[in-house]
Amino acid sequence: MVTEAKDQPYIVILMGPPGGGKGTQAKMLVQEFGLIHYSTGDILREEARRGTPAGLQARAYMEAGELVPDEILGGIVRERLAALRPGQGCILDGYPRSLAQARFLEEIRGDMPCTVINIEVPEEVLVRRLAGRRTCPTCGKVYNVHFSPPRVAERCDDCGSQLQRRKDDQAEVVRERLRVYRETTRPVVDFYRGLPGYHEVDGSGDAAQVFEAVSRAVGILAS
Ligand code: AMP
Numbered sequence: 001m002v003t004e005a006k007d008q009p010y011i012v013i014l015m016g017p018p019g020g021g022k023g024t025q026a027k028m029l030v031q032e033f034g035l036i037h038y039s040t041g042d043i044l045r046e047e048a049r050r051g052t053p054a055g056l057q058a059r060a061y062m063e064a065g066e067l068v069p070d071e072i073l074g075g076i077v078r079e080r081l082a083a084l085r086p087g088q089g090c091i092l093d094g095y096p097r098s099l100a101q102a103r104f105l106e107e108i109r110g111d112m113p114c115t116v117i118n119i120e121v122p123e124e125v126l127v128r129r130l131a132g133r134r135t136c137p138t139c140g141k142v143y144n145v146h147f148s149p150p151r152v153a154e155r156c157d158d159c160g161s162q163l164q165r166r167k168d169d170q171a172e173v174v175r176e177r178l179r180v181y182r183e184t185t186r187p188v189v190d191f192y193r194g195l196p197g198y199h200e201v202d203g204s205g206d207a208a209q210v211f212e213a214v215s216r217a218v219g220i221l222a223s
Contacts (some may be wrong), residue, residue: 009084009112010205010221013092013105019130019174019180020203021210025119026091028211033089033222040094041128044068047076052142055059067184070100078108089222097184102191116192116215119203123178131171134163 003213012035016022029035044062047055054076058068077095084090096102132146136156143150143163150156154163192198198215203210 007086010089011114013116019126020119020121024207036090099187115197118200121203130169130174
């Protein structure tokens with residue numbers, strides 16, 4: 001991996017477990033550096049909604065919670081990277097998720113600079129974050145019973161609705177999601193670890209603290 005961007009488009013691969021704060025960090029990166037955020041999950045959902053051939057093929061896999069075949073996603077990622085302007089950076093979020101995808105990305109990125117940010121969070125913190133999460137079904141506001149509780153227990157501060165818990169945020173399900181994450185992405189992390197441009201960031205602090213480390217890593221490319 002090269003670590004200087006200058007006039008080339010560049011790639012920031014954002015990795016991290018469910019509940020690791022990847023979404024929040026991606027939003028902050030978009031604001032701070034004007035990066036384009038490519039979440040492969042979002043892209044596939046949009047393709048499926050628009051009824052494109054790739055989207056229609058992907059839909060069945062997504063509904064079953066399985067990984068979409070590399071032939072479908074590879075073309076999409078290649079197109080998005082080719083569309084970047086000189087000096088424009090993008091965040092890859094949710095890609096690569098397997099060793100085959102990581103190798104494919106190495107092939108298609110050519111000499112585009114790339115940095116990998118792996119947000120590491122101890123499992124106990126993740127379970128507390130995810131199992132404590134509550135969402136308002138009416139206005140979408142998100143709370144956490146441990147870190148950002150509503151003023152009245154289980155009621156939305158803004159609209160008073162009864163807060164809900166996502167089915168997959170129960171502690172046992174959370175542990176299973178984390179197990180799957182560790183199994184599928186560990187080889188990808190191992191692939192990148194040790195290469196120049198790989199950064200491991202401690203994600204157990206608050207969003208602003210984590211962003212300090214994340215933005216330092218991206219700043220090397222974006223300057
Ligand atoms: P996500 O929103 O990242 O959880 O992704 C939702 C779904 O999109 C996943 O369950 C997969 O079916 C599909 N998907 C997203 N990214 C990938 C990827 N890199 N490889 C294969 N399938 C993916």
